[in-house]
Amino acid sequence: MTSPDSARKGLSLPNRITIGLLALIALVVGLVILINTVSENKGQAAPGESASDVEVVREDSHRLSQAPDEKAVLVEFLDFECESCLAAYPVVEDLSEEYGQNLTVVSRYFPLPGHPNSETAAAAVEAAAQQGKFKDMHARMYETQTEWSHTNEDRSPVFRGYAEDLGLDMNAYDAAIADPATMDRVNADKADGMALNVEGTPTFFLDGRMIRPATLEEFRDLIEAAIGS
Template sequence: MTRLVSAAAIALGLATAPAFSFDIESMSEDERATFREEIRAYLLENPEVLMEAIGVLENRQAEQQVADDQAMVENNANALLDDGYSLVVGNPEGDVTIVEFVDYRCGYCRKAFPEVNALVEEDGNIRLIYKEFPILGPESLTSSKFAIATNLVAGEEAYARMHDELMNLRANATEEVLARLADDMGLDSAAILAAMDDPEVERQIAENHALGQALQISGTPTFVFGDQMVRGYVPIDAMKEIVEELRGEG
């Protein structure tokens, strides 16, 4: 039993401690075979050891992911926070900044939309930056181009209104549908449609895609809270907790 426990301890150590030193090469073939059998037998009798090792590994991987995300956010801070063209809403002087990479055709972006708005309105001291990140096909791209073109033609206030309308749009995002939407908002739909071909529209989308690649973002929504990156939908209560942590209130 002593040899059995010892072998299992070595197995757990190998799985959970990079600095563990064990020279298996010094063993004879018979010793290696015995060693393997002892480890196998112990793990079959005590599978919780494997779960413990897996838990330690997952924790380490999660910690490393957080550290990697923080480094990526720091290295791309200017592009995230001050690109000169992304839509900024909420309090422009807020003490907490949230960046959201969004696709207008993304179901989870739409689910998050009212909750993000509620957070910003209730808090009153959050700066929210939207990054156009169309990745879900032609209608996503058309929607983002139309939104950016609205900004070029009619300014940021109209852009913010258009963003809200596009997040709530349930019809197919064809140019005809978008033109009617702009007309209903009292905007110049013809001018906006023409501006969709402006090289500036393509530049902004290309830069956002390059930024997303640099941050290893592959889906929407993706949030950046301060130096923390959160991939996927986040309920409002969880967002509030993150904001409190950033302020040192948690």
Template sequence: MNNPWVIIGIIVVLLIGGSVWYSGSVSEKYNEGVDASVLHVKGNPDATVTLVEYSDFQCPACAAAQPVVKDIMNEFGNEIKFEYKHFPLPMHPLAEPAARAAEAAGQQGKFFEFHDMLFEKQKTWSNSPNPTALFVQYAEELGLDVQKFRQHMNASLLSDRISADKKDGEKLGITGTPTFFLNGEKMQMTSYNDFYEQIARAVNPDVKFDLATTTATGE
């Protein structure tokens, strides 16, 4: 052990090994208690009609679409299975952190409540110099365990889940948000009435709908 280069090499190996161990232990701490397999579904989980939305929490068009989705679910919720999936766009740097915050809330059974707050307050947190502080504030307002919420916001398992959603969307050819799929088919629509009609016909294919009486709340 008189060779200084050997000693230096041993020190470097120990430092690198310790760094890897520390990084791994921190990651495991954040992942503690996390279940990344939970689907974000509302409505009737056994429905034959499935509506899937790929969305971005920082996307203004996605925020504008939420009242429309609520109208649809209020009318057809017992006959539709609605599933939310993440598709954070590169142009929105806070979309992925917001998605992680929503996932962290989801670990305490409040995904859609947090989802709604993010879209309702989108202009506030997306223009804030410290959006994380606002995410924590929203968690407090929902009565969440803030310590667990902070921990799970950093969970790699939840980041992986968001990435998996986006990869699924990319395989489906998604390039923008929001994008909807009705029973596995990408929806093409130009208006609220068009959106409503496609879903209404999927729910009741033999019934004619008077779209003139439909309230276009989300337009």
């Protein structure tokens, strides 16, 4: 039996150079394939999901408005404790009203870690959504944001008061808040957002494509182009 070392010693210098070059080429090709694979997968799917599982809009995503003649879908990833989201809130409301015949508007949770009550607020809105009051609680959070936001004090009693004001079944509301599935629903939105490269709020998608309008006029132009008006 011939050992690897003795086999190498029996090769001519040109052959050894050729084999060395082939090995180097194989290594480079392997690295290129690995880098391309990582680049293609980056930002497309959360750990444990395939890219096809990541959706800008899911079947259970909350619709702020549903267009009777839908031609475009606007999705906002939002944080109820975010001042920029508060500033965007009336803009989204106006666009929803202006283009409501053709534009469906979807809201998805994306609570940020720097906001101490953002997850609590999202859970309260989700608990209200389970009783058909998503839009009402969504609006209430923004209308009162300056009263409850940016404090480390737990604001869940405040949000419970909003639920009472909306006439919710409080036993069902309390059960929803206590149920881990409610926060799981919030986190599912955030996971999709992270997989879609959402880094802050508000982040908008129009017909599945991330948009960054700098002005209201640009926002309108994008929507009008999408709905074909």
